[in-house]
Amino acid sequence: MNKVVVAVSGASGAVYAKVLLDKLLTIKTQWQELGVVMSSNAKEVWRTELSNEDYKNYPVTYFDKHDFSAPFASGSARYNIMIVAPCSMGTLGRIANGISDDLVTRAADVMLKERRKLILMVRDTPYNLIHIRNMETVTLAGGIICPATPSFYHRPQTIEEVALTVVDRVLDIAGFNIATQRWNS
DSSP, X not given: OEEEEEEEOSSSOHHHHHHHHHHHHHTGGGEEEEEEEEOHHHHHHHHHHHSSOGXXXXXXXXXXXXXXXXXXXXXXXXXXXXXXXXXXXXXXHHHHTTOOOSHHHHHHHHHHHTTOEEEEEEOOSSOXXXXXXXXXXXXXXXXXXXXXXXXXXXXXXXXXXXHHHHHHHHHHHHTOOOOOOOTTX
């Protein structure tokens, strides 16, 4: 059974975090534990972009970003999937350079050292050379960079449907069995 960490950074794109949590709750039979870490900036971005504080209402376990006693701060807890959605370039840079200064970067470091799934939904544009090199470093270390780049071939009608095209891709990469629209299907 999967043990999942979702980290939400302060990057723009709170809708991705919302849709990811919504979708994970629809596939509860595929995970045993779900821990969520949100930075204070992530909460502010959520309030600004989604005009609510609904992140408080999810039936998940929240951890403070400075709580190094969280189970997924150690490889022995056997969390096997971590998704950072959205992932700011600052968070990417700290992960790429092994700077474990908070729970998000420590958990990412654990995922890499234990050779478990770390998926970073990077959310910025354009990329500068530092961003590209940080993405390369994480990729070479075993992480997966999945930019928050939606697809449109199924003609999504709402912002949430657009975000879902990326979230479904991330969950596919993570190994979940999900119902989603696929190319030519």
